[in-house]
Amino acid sequence: MAVKQLAYIVFDITPDKLPAMKDIFEKLYQAPVLQGSDGSLKVRLDGRDFRLMLRPGDSDRMAAVGWEVEDKAALEKLVAAVEAADLPVARASAEVCAQRSAQEIATFTDPAGFPVELFIEQPFEQKADFGFVCGEGDNGVFGLGHLVQACGDLQKALSFYKEVLGFFEVDEIDWKEVNADLRFLSCNNRHHSLALINEALGLKGGQIDHVMLQAKSLEQVERAYEALDELGVVLSQTLGEHSNDHVRSFYFLTPAGFRMEFGYGGKVVEDRDSWEFAVYPGPSNWGHEPVNV
Numbered sequence: 241m242a243v244k245q246l247a248y249i250v251f252d253i254t255p256d257k258l259p260a261m262k263d264i265f266e267k268l269y270q271a272p273v274l275q276g277s278d279g280s281l282k283v284r285l286d287g288r289d290f291r292l293m294l295r296p297g298d299s300d301r302m303a304a305v306g307w308e309v310e311d312k313a314a315l316e317k318l319v320a321a322v323e324a325a326d327l328p329v330a331r332a333s334a335e336v337c338a339q340r341s342a343q344e345i346a347t348f349t350d351p352a353g354f355p356v357e358l359f360i361e362q363p364f365e366q367k368a369d370f371g372f373v374c375g376e377g378d379n380g381v382f383g384l385g386h387l388v389q390a391c392g393d394l395q396k397a398l399s400f401y402k403e404v405l406g407f408f409e410v411d412e413i414d415w416k417e418v419n420a421d422l423r424f425l426s427c428n429n430r431h432h433s434l435a436l437i438n439e440a441l442g443l444k445g446g447q448i449d450h451v452m453l454q455a456k457s458l459e460q461v462e463r464a465y466e467a468l469d470e471l472g473v474v475l476s477q478t479l480g481e482h483s484n485d486h487v488r489s490f491y492f493l494t495p496a497g498f499r500m501e502f503g504y505g506g507k508v509v510e511d512r513d514s515w516e517f518a519v520y521p522g523p524s525n526w527g528h529e530p531v532n533v
């Protein structure tokens with residue numbers, strides 16, 4: 241039994257950067273952003289109360305990665321596996337569960353230092369459609385997008401996510417030119433919900449490289465690309481196509497210091513049994529040229 245989907249991410253953001261972060265989601269991604277009474281911003285991508293939460297904080301950091309599990313039995317089985325891997329697990333309070341719109345949450349820090357929340361979802365109306373491939377629908381389970389985590393010990397983190405949390409390794413980018421090794425992990429129909437990278441490209445273990453959100457149309461991505469300058473958003477990699485999953489996307493730098501990717505299309509994992517693992521020598525078929533570095 242494994243995790244079902246990447247369901248939410250919570251960031252702490254220093255208050256001076258919150259307005260610019262809000263603009264990115266509202267104007268670049270064109271997603272609804274609601275403001276909570278505590279000043280938190282909730283970014284909606286589908287019917288869920290929030291998929292990304294930006295809380296006013298003392299520093300810019302990723303505060304929680306919410307991995308949804310199917311039910312109570314799945315939660316307890318995964319918690320036992322995490323504890324057996326010598327990672328202490330705590331239970332979130334009712335207040336925290338309410339903030340996350342979750343029924344029950346088990347929290348721990350993964351081997352690379354990332355804050356994980358395994359949780360049981362609070363049922364919600366699925367029908368809201370804001371133009372993102374997100375969550376669960378008729379076509380399958382996709383989650384909110386994907387996340388790339390840098391790890392001091394890549395093999396240790398990879399073993400943890402595969403063997404303890406049950407992720408499926410779909411492929412690898414062995415980018416020798418820059419000594420980067422990227423491992424792509426799937427937990428549903430999305431090609432990857434999580435990618436792990438060694439300490440390369442200036443990343444240190446415990447840092448994220450980027451969060452990717454997926455549009456339902458290529459036009460959304462192209463329009464956002466055209467709007468970057470007008471919105472004062474700093475491009476990080478030009479429009480391009482990835483070698484492994486064939487997603488067309490671009491990358492930009494957020495004011496909070498991490499990058500984000502906006503993409504369209506790409507391979508879907510229909511059947512793990514017939515999936516063929518592959519190793520690619522670089523990340524892109526075309527484009528994705530680094531800029532502003």
Ligand SMILES: [Fe+2]
Nearest residue numbers: 386450452501
């Ligand atoms: Fe990505």
